[in-house]
Amino acid sequence: MELLHELRQKIDNFDDQLLELLNERMKVVKAVGELKNQEKSIIYRPEREKSIIDRLETQSQGALNRTAIEAIFQEIFAVSRNIELPEKVCYLGPEGSFTHQAAESRFGGMSEYIPLRNIRSVFDNVETGRVRFGVVPIENNQEGSVAETIDMLCEKDVKIVAELPMPIQFSFASLEDNTKNIETIYSKDIAFRQCREFLQDYFGEHVRFIEVSSTSKAAKLALQNPNSAAICSHIAAKLYGLPILFDNIEDSKDNVTRFLILAKDFVNQKSNEDKTSILAKLPDEPGGLVAFLQEFSERGINLTKIESRPARIKDSFKYWFLIDFDGHYHDAPVREVIDQNPGTVTFLGSYVKLC
Numbered sequence: 001m002e003l004l005h006e007l008r009q010k011i012d013n014f015d016d017q018l019l020e021l022l023n024e025r026m027k028v029v030k031a032v033g034e035l036k037n038q039e040k041s042i043i044y045r046p047e048r049e050k051s052i053i054d055r056l057e058t059q060s061q062g063a064l065n066r067t068a069i070e071a072i073f074q075e076i077f078a079v080s081r082n083i084e085l086p087e088k089v090c091y092l093g094p095e096g097s098f099t100h101q102a103a104e105s106r107f108g109g110m111s112e113y114i115p116l117r118n119i120r121s122v123f124d125n126v127e128t129g130r131v132r133f134g135v136v137p138i139e140n141n142q143e144g145s146v147a148e149t150i151d152m153l154c155e156k157d158v159k160i161v162a163e164l165p166m167p168i169q170f171s172f173a174s175l176e177d178n179t180k181n182i183e184t185i186y187s188k189d190i191a192f193r194q195c196r197e198f199l200q201d202y203f204g205e206h207v208r209f210i211e212v213s214s215t216s217k218a219a220k221l222a223l224q225n226p227n228s229a230a231i232c233s234h235i236a237a238k239l240y241g242l243p244i245l246f247d248n249i250e251d252s253k254d255n256v257t258r259f260l261i262l263a264k265d266f267v268n269q270k271s272n273e274d275k276t277s278i279l280a281k282l283p284d285e286p287g288g289l290v291a292f293l294q295e296f297s298e299r300g301i302n303l304t305k306i307e308s309r310p311a312r313i314k315d316s317f318k319y320w321f322l323i324d325f326d327g328h329y330h331d332a333p334v335r336e337v338i339d340q341n342p343g344t345v346t347f348l349g350s351y352v353k354l355c
């Protein structure tokens with residue numbers, strides 16, 4: 001017991017030092033915020049945050065790897081940004097959704113969050129400037145693209161600030177501490193599908209599976225109904241104070257959703273690894289797409305994604321192409337492709353490449 005006391009005393013001393021240093025850091029952050037305010041420049045600088053993480057990773061000699069450094073420092077950055085200027089973040093709801101979890105991973109516990117009922121509302125709120133940032137899913141590597149997000153990128157005047165890949169991990173949460181007492185499990189159809197092996201291993205035929213519209217609704221129901229449980233996101237369980245019995249119950253460990261952070265009129269500076277997204281509305285003629293793609297190949301630009309969506313113009317079968325490629329708007333070859341094709345190309349943003 002004496003040893004435990006000594007060790008905890010050491011931890012307390014480190015915490016005191018950390019707090020002092022963090023307070024000193026926040027004083028400097030505040031000064032940066034005032035400078036940005038005078039220059040009317042942007043608060044959120046994902047490329048600067050990435051370079052800090054890169055530098056700390058190379059310096060770290062102890063137990064902290066990149067993931068741990070990121071987890072700690074993303075929260076510090078989010079608190080810093082709130083000290084510079086508190087900003088609102090809207091996301092595809094409901095509260096406790098995976099998009100909420102993605103938003104919190106970048107904007108931290110101190111930001112003001114607004115859950116919205118659909119993807120169009122997120123774009124509307126960002127486009128009108130009512131809310132500074134919006135978070136929406138764009139694709140899942142098991143289920144494919146989110147068509148509504150691509151359609152809204154075509155329709156609305158917003159920019160991509162950052163991409164955010166997040167593993168989709170399900171939690172099994174219940175007020176019951178013994179799985180034998182569970183008679184009903186609530187969740188969304190897709191979550192039941194993705195946790196099949198866990199359910200087969202732990203539950204027999206006597207259990208009822210009830211599909212609801214969201215995993216956060218499932219968590220709420222599990223809280224209200226005895227002998228029940230929910231398969232939900234970590235954040236939903238936390239939100240409703242529902243104890244987690246098992247974490248990471250999904251069958252596939254490779255289930256990743258890519259989210260986008262959106263803002264109006266946003267220009268990121270270059271980092272050492274960027275990606276650019278554009279929309280191209282190409283002439284409806286033979287070779288139109290090939291000729292356009294040729295421009296990338298001639299300049300040695302590596303394409304990472306190309307996806308077509310109907311332009312939805314009456315009596316026409318024209319298509320928009322969403323194209324992602326390596327590089328930043330401030331790289332000469334990228335700028336050439338974009339600027340030499342006015343009318344055809346809409347620039348959506350250059351941002352730190354994370355996947």
Ligand SMILES: C=C(O[C@@H]1C=C(C(=O)O)C=C[C@H]1O)C(=O)O
Nearest residue numbers: 029032043044045048049077080
């Ligand atoms: C302090 C700044 O503003 C924000 C906060 C950062 C931080 O806490 O280090 C880094 C980049 C910005 O998103 C800055 O631009 O340096």
